[in-house]
Amino acid sequence: MRACVKASGRRVWGLVYRHLSVYRRSWPRVVEMAYWPALQLLIWGFTAQFFARGHGAGGAMAGGALIAGVLLWEITLRGQLGVTFTFLEDIWSRNLGHVFVSPLRPAELIASLLIVSLFRTVFGLLPAFVIAYLLYAFNILVLGPALFLFLANLMVMGWWVALLIVSLLFRYGAGAEALAWTVAFGITPFACVFYPLSALPIWLQPVAIVLPPEHIFAGMRVALFAHSMAWSELAMAALLNGLWLLVASGVFAGQFRAARVRGALISIGE
Amino acid sequence: MDAITVKNLTKRYPGTLAVDDISFSVPQGAVVGLLGGNGAGKTTTISMLLGLLVPTDGTLIVLGHDMASDRFSALARMNFSSPYIALPQKLSVIENLRVYGHLYNVPRLGRRIGELAEQFNLTGLLGRLAGELSAGQKTRVALAKSLINRPDLLLLDEPTASLDPDTGDFVRTALEAYRRESGASILLASHNMAEVERLCDDVLVMKLGRIVDRGTPENLLARYGRDDMEQVFLDISRGTEVGV
Numbered sequence: 001m002r003a004c005v006k007a008s009g010r011r012v013w014g015l016v017y018r019h020l021s022v023y024r025r026s027w028p029r030v031v032e033m034a035y036w037p038a039l040q041l042l043i044w045g046f047t048a049q050f051f052a053r054g055h056g057a058g059g060a061m062a063g064g065a066l067i068a069g070v071l072l073w074e075i076t077l078r079g080q081l082g083v084t085f086t087f088l089e090d091i092w093s094r095n096l097g098h099v100f101v102s103p104l105r106p107a108e109l110i111a112s113l114l115i116v117s118l119f120r121t122v123f124g125l126l127p128a129f130v131i132a133y134l135l136y137a138f139n140i141l142v143l144g145p146a147l148f149l150f151l152a153n154l155m156v157m158g159w160w161v162a163l164l165i166v167s168l169l170f171r172y173g174a175g176a177e178a179l180a181w182t183v184a185f186g187i188t189p190f191a192c193v194f195y196p197l198s199a200l201p202i203w204l205q206p207v208a209i210v211l212p213p214e215h216i217f218a219g220m221r222v223a224l225f226a227h228s229m230a231w232s233e234l235a236m237a238a239l240l241n242g243l244w245l246l247v248a249s250g251v252f253a254g255q256f257r258a259a260r261v262r263g264a265l266i267s268i269g270e
Numbered sequence: 271m272d273a274i275t276v277k278n279l280t281k282r283y284p285g286t287l288a289v290d291d292i293s294f295s296v297p298q299g300a301v302v303g304l305l306g307g308n309g310a311g312k313t314t315t316i317s318m319l320l321g322l323l324v325p326t327d328g329t330l331i332v333l334g335h336d337m338a339s340d341r342f343s344a345l346a347r348m349n350f351s352s353p354y355i356a357l358p359q360k361l362s363v364i365e366n367l368r369v370y371g372h373l374y375n376v377p378r379l380g381r382r383i384g385e386l387a388e389q390f391n392l393t394g395l396l397g398r399l400a401g402e403l404s405a406g407q408k409t410r411v412a413l414a415k416s417l418i419n420r421p422d423l424l425l426l427d428e429p430t431a432s433l434d435p436d437t438g439d440f441v442r443t444a445l446e447a448y449r450r451e452s453g454a455s456i457l458l459a460s461h462n463m464a465e466v467e468r469l470c471d472d473v474l475v476m477k478l479g480r481i482v483d484r485g486t487p488e489n490l491l492a493r494y495g496r497d498d499m500e501q502v503f504l505d506i507s508r509g510t511e512v513g514v
Contacts, residue, residue, distance in 0.1 A: 007375040014372025018358060021365045090358075097355035098415070101320040102373040103346040261324045263283070266317055 011104045015112035019086055020119070033124035037074045041128045044070045045136045065224055067138045069193040069217060071128060072154055076191075076213065077184050078124050079158025082117025084165045084180035091174050091268055100265050106256050113166075114159055121155065143223050149234055150216055156241045157212050158184065160248035167248070167255035173268050192217050212237040212244070271334060273298050273423045273455035274319065279328035281314050281479075288314040290479035291328070296423075296455050296472075301445075303466040303487075304459040305499075306476035307507050312459040315476070316425050319457070320350055333422055344423075346374065351416035352427035353409065359401030363392055363411050366400055367418060374419035386414040390444065406437035413441060417448060424448075424456045430465060438462070442469060463499035473499075475506050482506060 023029050048063030055062070090096045099109070132138040140147065161184050168176045190204065191213035197205055208214040219233035259265050274296035281289040289311045296302045304312045317323040318330060321341040330337040335344040357366045364383060371379040387393045390410040395403065400411060409429070416424060429445070430438040442465060449456060460466055466473060467487045475483040475490075483490065483506055487499055494502045 010372045010375050014369050017372060018361065018365070018369040021362075021369075022358070022360045026360070093358045093360070094356040095358050097322070097352070098350070098357065098370070099373070100322055101345060101348075101350045102370065103342045103375075104373055105342060257324075260322065263314070263317065263323050265322045266313075 007103075008105070008108055011102070011108045012112045012115065015099070015104070015109065016115050019089065019112075019116045022089070030123070033078075033120050034127045037071075037078060037125050037128040038131055040070055040074060041067070041131050042135075045132065045138075049136060061225055063136075064138055064142075065221055066194060067132055067136055068140065068143065068220055068224060071125070071132060071140055072150060072217070072220060073188070073191065073193045073213070074125055074128065075121060075151055075154040076158040076161070078121040079117050079155045080162040080165070080184040081158075081180070082120035082124075083113045083159060083162030084169075085120075086113050086116045087166050087169065088174075088177060088180060091169070091177075096268055097266060106253065110163070110252070113162070117159065117162070118155070121158075143220065144229075146219070146223055146229050146234070149238075150220055153212055153216050153234070153237045153241055156245060157216075160241070160245045161187070163245075163248035163252045167251045169268070170252075170255040170259040170264060173264060187211065187213075190214070196221070210240065212240040215240070271298060272296060272331075273300075273333060274457065275329075275331040276315075276319075277329045279315070279318065279330065280326045281311075281318060281323065282326040287479050289318070289325075292476075292479075292481045293328075294474055294481060294484070296457055298455055299449070299453045300471045301449060301456040301458060301469050303470035303473040304457060304476065305461075305463075305466060305473055305503060305506075309478075310476040311479040312476055313427060314479075316350075316427055316457070316459055319425060320348070321345060346419070347421060348423045348425065349374070349416040349419055349421040350425045350427075351412045351429055353405075353412070353429070353431050354427065357400050357408075357412060357415060360399060362397050362399055363403070364396040366411065367396075367415060370415050370418050376419050382418060386417060390414045406433055406440075409433055409437060409441060413444060420452060420454075422452075422454050424454055426456065426458045426460075428460055428462075429458070430460070430462055438465070445469060463503055467499045475503075477506060 045067055048066040052059040052063035090099060129140055132140065143150065165180050165183055168179055190208045190211055192208050193213065196218065197208055197214055200208055215233040215237035219230040222228060222230040272295040276295065277293050279289055279292050304315065306312050314323065318325050319332060321337055332344040333347050335341065337344060361369065367383045367386065368379065371382065376382050387396055390413060392410060392414060395407060400408065403411065413429065430441050433441065445456065446469065448454060458469060470487060472486055473484060473490060474481050485493065490502050491499065494505050496502050496505065
């Protein structure tokens with residue numbers, strides 16, 4: 001049993017090592033990880049500062065919520081891109097054939113993608129957090145220990161969205177590549193990052209309610225404005241994340257199996 | 271026990287019968303050639319043996335493991351090489367070998383990489399990016415990768431395609447040496463008839479998804495009254511096969 005776990009860990013490390021080796025020698029890839037989050041923060045940070053100036057304490061709080069929203073939502077976006085981009089790297093390098101004929105289990109493939117995604121997200125967002133502190137005097141740690149619960153939930157959301165996209169890549173091959181860059185951005189209007197649920201039309205609110213970020217960002221606003229924890233919102237977010245993760249894992253397993261039936265694993269890069 | 275036992279293997283795609291009810295076995299320690307023109311079903315058969323493709327029907331037992339229910343146990347003891355599937359170009363040779371050493375849980379990996387580097391003249395190339403290598407060098411790296419776990423069964427899809435005669439001979443010599451030292455079985459899909467004659471104990475000839483003939487190279491040459499396998503291959507491709 002212990003030997004099996006060790007072998008499994010080595011297989012996961014093998015793929016993680018494969019991707020980290022590329023980052024180690026490619027500074028453009030490292031810069032790319034941090035570029036977009038930093039740019040987003042600069043744009044929205046100055047916007048928040050502009051509004052805060054003319055609107056007193058209320059404006060400052062709204063500005064803080066805007067910056068916190070940008071930073072936290074980037075975790076989902078980066079988490080998702082971290083998985084799909086890493087998977088696409090293997091498609092682009094036409095290497096998946098070798099990977100899939102090794103003893104690597106699908107669950108180990110997913111584990112390695114998540115670890116690389118975590119690495120990309122942490123290194124991609126650290127500069128943005130530092131910029132928020134230095135330029136806008138916004139310290140993300142004001143959210144308190146609950147911050148880590150928000151972060152974990154947002155990361156998990158990015159991961160299950162990514163699993164659904166990877167499933168589409170199994171189904172439609174590299175032709176579905178564009179979805180890897182756009183799907184999570186498409187969820188943003190329903191994520192209620194910068195506004196409460198009530199800002200959405202009634203008929204769109206059910207879409208937002210079944211997605212975890214509406215609850216996470218509602219909880220974030222309570223933490224920022226009332227300095228208390230909306231545990232029920234966090235619990236709902238965690239429950240929804242669990243359910244969506246189950247759905248995404250099922251879709252992934254189904255599409256992986258279907259790809260083996262259709263022979264798509266051989267031609268996934270074409 | 272045979273390294274590979276295939277019974278009534280069929281692969282059907284919508285509108286296409288890629289592999290049509292084939293049965294064969296590869297004895298332990300044997301080198302078996304899989305011949306056939308383009309679209310004969312060789313790559314489909316190899317893909318099913320590797321677990322990349324689920325058969326429509328039939329059974330595949332590889333190294334004693336049923337590929338339908340226990341493919342990972344078999345995959346750990348197999349390996350594969352094909353010039354049509356690349357190794358990551360942005361990784362150095364040693365990084366590529368480390369990646370696959372980890373994937374195959376190779377013990378004392380550093381030492382194993384050293385052995386392979388020496389055997390395949392890769393020592394001076396270990397730090398070079400795979401994408402910077404010549405075709406011959408890439409083939410040597412791919413072959414080193416395919417032997418990293420000392421496989422009991424090696425599946426090779428046209429291992430010497432587009433190589434110069436010298437490199438092709440180097441690869442064939444390395445395969446002969448590995449088979450001699452390890453007693454491994456090899457299933458070799460190739461269009462190079464001289465290679466098949468030199469390496470294979472037994473040959474399966476496929477056409478339109480079926481095995482249309484089989485036998486040792488000597489046996490096939492005698493049966494078709496030809497001097498070399500190239501002529502036998504042409505006879506079979508053009509529809510004058512003697513039959514199984």
